[in-house]
Amino acid sequence: MASLQDLSHLQKKIDRLEHLLSGNNDLLAMLRDALVQRKESWGTGGVGANLSSDSTHRKGGSLPDTLFVPLLSLQLLNVYHLLSFDNPDGGAWKQGFEIHYQGNEWDKQPLELFLVPHSHNDPGWLKTFDSYYQDQTKHILNNMLVKLTEDNRRKMIWAEISYFSKWWNDIDEQKRAMVKRLVGTGQLELVTGGWVMADEANSHYFALLDQLIEGHQWIQKHLGVKPSSGWAVDPFGHSPSMTYLLKGAGLSNMVIQRVHYAVKKHFAQQQTLEFLWRQSWGEDSSPRSDITCHMMPFYSYDVPHTCGPNPAVCCQFDFHRLPGGRVFCPWRTPPQPITEQNVQERALLLLDQYRQKSRLFRSPVLLVPLGDDFRFVDSSEWDAQFKNYQKLFDYFDQHPELHIKARFGTLTDYFQALQRHLSAAATTLPTLRGDFFTYADRDDHYWSGYFTSRPFYKRLDRKLEAMLRATEILFSLALAEMRRFHGDRNLVADFPAQEHFQHLTTGRQNLALFQHHDAVTGTARDHVVVDYGTRLFHSILNLQQVLQSSAHWLLLLDKSLYHHNQSKPFLIMDDVISAQDALPQKTSLTSLIVFNPTEQQQTSVISVVVNSLDARVVNAETGRPVTAQISAVWVEPSRASKEVYIFYPHDNLPADNTLSLSNRHFQIWSSAETGLLQKLRLQSGLVSEVQVQFLWYGTRTGAYRERSGAYLFLPGEEGAQLYSSSEPPVVRVSRGPIFSDITSCFQHFTHTVRLYHLDGHAGRSLEISNMVDIRSEVNRELVMRLISNVASSNRFYTDLNGFQVSAFCRIFPCFLFMY
Ligand SMILES: [Zn+2]
Incomplete structure (x- = not known):
């Protein structure tokens, strides 16, 4: 006889097979599409643009053999099915693999390298916006004016317009003219052009647009230019809603960085780190929404993780870490100033990293960022980076046999070169639909805490x-x-x-x-x-x-x-x-004016506080009474206010020990002891179990350095513990013509389930609200769980930025569905 564990193991296996099956079906569909498109382009005699984005002609064989996907169109949900999330040690590039090349790959088309200097300035984090500006940002920008003007081969990109506009207010007309000149010659590029580098998970699209308009209008007004490339290296995951807005704002390219390490590795193996990001709505969503996206392959946007796969080598080319400074290389080998004696050895060491990184992309054009958080503060740091790199670039120029053309560049310099190469090769990038949540930077460190x-x-x-x-x-x-x-x-x-x-x-x-x-x-x-x-x-x-x-x-x-x-x-x-x-x-009010700022007529319930039992609502124009319902204002779980309430009596508990509410669309049943939802019946008559539970999660202890916190959700090994309280909760039921609800008052939270007796969305949905106060608890998280017998095929739908709905699949190995 099979034990319970065996059964659950078997169940897991079946689940996994089910995923693989659905993944395979999707793959087959993709293959079929690819075949159809191939036939079509042969039929018309031309080489279709899509055709050449097929990777069957992958060169060299230097990349590990993995499941090969025709790269016409990628759907992230399908990609997840292909990943094993086993996190093996990849060697120097820990989360990746060993990259090989023969050395003659660039003989015909030289490696074209753009080193892009940047400084990541958070508008508030460890310090406030104003403190950062005073201590660091204004010095960075002041030095930028001097150092870029010294040598017109130098370049810089800047993203945060909140800082840039504040600095602009501080500088005189002469300096403003210098800024305009640098922007005009392309030495300085304002990237994205947002007020900030916006979060893409919690932000609502109205606010995402607001910060984009604020930044773009400032740039238009003061500099007369429009940003064309996006730069989002630090937001904790990436949303297609953002790309939709960027495309609408006139951008053609973008760079993203914080993506799950397993996804990065897979994309690197498939050479799909550059793609056309497309919106997912509609069967064949329009290419009009496409934006060229470059995903950084490695762990971080700092210098050790951007020049190539080996951080110990790349760190030696962050000349801000030269010995004697405040920052150093944790991999123990420090950078050396470039001299005539060491330039050959240094240049070849760096070239090897560039070449390895280049093998992860389809074109010989290579983007290498140069910067970190709040970099380029002191003028000595500018000199250290720009002078040493210039010596390396000069060496490359003097040695054409190395087949590399290296220079400082902006994002637009890079993307223009990429586009030139793509059109010369008559090829396009693969398209991708989906989003990059939930981000993990290593192990099971899922960034869903935030x-x-x-x-x-x-x-x-x-x-x-x-x-x-x-x-x-x-x-x-x-x-x-x-x-x-x-x-x-x-x-x-x-x-x-x-x-x-x-x-x-x-x-x-x-x-x-x-x-x-x-x-x-x-x-x-x-x-x-x-x-x-x-x-x-x-x-x-x-x-x-x-x-x-x-x-x-x-x-x-x-x-x-x-x-x-x-x-x-x-x-x-x-x-x-x-x-x-x-x-x-x-x-408390006596007359009321209601304003609907949305563009649609809507039916919704408005609640106001009144101080009389005889309160009625009358339409001011017609004098007719409006349907209303009066409820109690609760001061304590079982004590209602006597000044500003009308007490609505408790329901008597029914004999069958369950509570039930219903409207025209459905009926719900809750436990009489806890008030928590147990099941519901839809209009069709179908009854589904939907149980609400509350649980505690602790955090990891002992050897683990990281704890659950603002960023990560890292629960303790003991897992979730059912919430229990010594006293049963006070349960209140109110019924009325507009809404009915059940409220349970526990020590740490008040939970309300409300049903509206209305048409429209309100009547067809169940409103669940929790008022939580866990300030007395340390390192504990309160979670509401819904247990249901709904056959969801492990798909879970959630919204992105209040703008679109996205499907998630439960195949990640960790706690992804914490919202
Ligand atoms: Zn940041």
């Missing part, structure tokens, strides 16, 4: 975003109305349009700043988080003023009565936040 870090501020971000949208609309309408009212295009004298516009601009910039990959992610230090929180909070308060006076003007029937008085606003907001870290409080 999906939930500091949720309070993630919510504040959405709050400001919604406020900004509503305010922009009302302010614009108010200005347009005022101009029409006066007929002479003048505004109302009393209306503080300039001041309001400034509030809107600052609001947009603060929202933009918070999209930084250490801000909305929750990975910055505490005092930096308070700085971000204060910016968001002040922006919300300032935007409220703009909203109040704009709405005031729009609502007045007799416009001549308009008078601006900030201390006595015509309207007040029903939501009041008293500090950057405080939960909003509702104020």
Whole structure:
């Protein structure tokens, strides 16, 4: 007889086979497509552009033999099925493999190398935005002006416009003219052009767009150029929503870096690190969304991990780490200054790394970044890097038998050379659809901790975003109305349009700043988080003023009565936040104006606090009552407020010991003891088990250095422990004409399941909300788990940036589905 373990082992095996089968089916479909396309292009007599992106003619055989995929179109979900996630030691390139070449690969087409100097400046992380600017960033930019002007062969790229615009405000006209000259000659390139290098997992597309518009408009206004290449080396995973926005903003190329190491290795083996990233909607989603993407092959964007596969060698070419400085090479062999005596040996050592790296790509054009976090601060560092590399480049130039042309470059220099090569070879890059979540940099270090870090501020971000949208609309309408009212295009004298516009601009910039990959992610230090929180909070308060006076003007029937008085606003907001870290409080109202800032008519439930039992809602225009429901405001789990509530009595517990709620679309059943959901019935009559559980995760201890934290989710070996409490929770049930809900009050959280008696989305979905307070706990994480018998085939759908839906597959070896 099989033991339980055997059975579960067998079950796992079957699961795995099922994945492989579906992966194989997808592969077969791809092969069939490839064949059809091949036939078609032969039929028409021409060599189709797609055909040559097939890798059957892979040269040399220097790459390990792996499962070969025709590279017409890649779907990441299928790629995951091919990976074993076994993480073997790859030698010098730990997460990769040994790269071989013969040496004659570049005889006909020389290696064309672009060394791209960069400095990664986080707009807030260990220090606040302003402190970094004062201590490092302004010196970097000041030195850039001097050092790039000294030699026109030198180049530099810059990404964060929040810093660049702040520095611009500090410099004089003469320096501004120098900046324009450097941009004009292509020595300095502004890449991506966003306000920040945005997080791509937590950010909403409205805010991603906001930070892009803020940066691009600044560049357009002050420098008159448009960015064409994207640079995202530090965000913790990459989303196709971002690429869609970049493409829409006029970019043609982009570089990404933080991708799961197993995916990088696979792409390197297949020579698909460069691809056309395509959106996944529709059967044959349009090539109009394509953007050329370069994925960095190695572990990091620093010098040891960018010149080639061996960090111990590459580190010797980071001349900021010359002996005597503050930084050194942890691989023990330090860099040497380039001299006439050692230049040959050094140049050949570096060339070997370049050649190995080049074998991972299809073209002989090679991109090698040169930089790190907050690099190029002191002028001595500029000299060390630029002078030593120039000596190496000069040596390459004097030795044509080495078949390498090396120079400093920008991203656009690189991508232009790549495109030239691709069109000369009449080939295109393979296309790819999918997203690069969840990121792991090594072992089982999955970066899913940041999906939930500091949720309070993630919510504040959405709050400001919604406020900004509503305010922009009302302010614009108010200005347009005022101009029409006066007929002479003048505004109302009393209306503080300039001041309001400034509030809107600052609001947009603060929202933009918070999209930084250490801000909305929750990975910055505490005092930096308070700085971000204060910016968001002040922006919300300032935007409220703009909203109040704009709405005031729009609502007045007799416009001549308009008078601006900030201390006595015509309207007040029903939501009041008293500090950057405080939960909003509702104020009690007598009349109410509701504004829908979305572009669609919608049915939704609005809740307000009233101070009378006899409260009714009447439509101001028709005088007709509006359907409403009055519920209690709870001060404690079983005590309702006596000032601002109307008590809605408990339901009597039914005899069968379960609680049930229903609307036209479905019915749910919950446990009478805990109030937690157990099953539901859909309109079709189908009953599904959907059990809600709460669990604790601890963190790793002992020998492990890394713990679960802001970035990583690294639970303890004991696994998840069921949440238990000494006292049963207080369970409240309320029923009404608009909604009914069940609330369970546990020591660490309050859990509510609500059903709306409405049509539209609201009626067809179940609203689950948790108010959590685990501040008393250390190194513990609270998790809500849903156990269901839904046949999902291990597919899991989640949204990306509020913009599109993405399918995930449960084949990663670790805890991926923590959101
Ligand atoms: Zn960063």
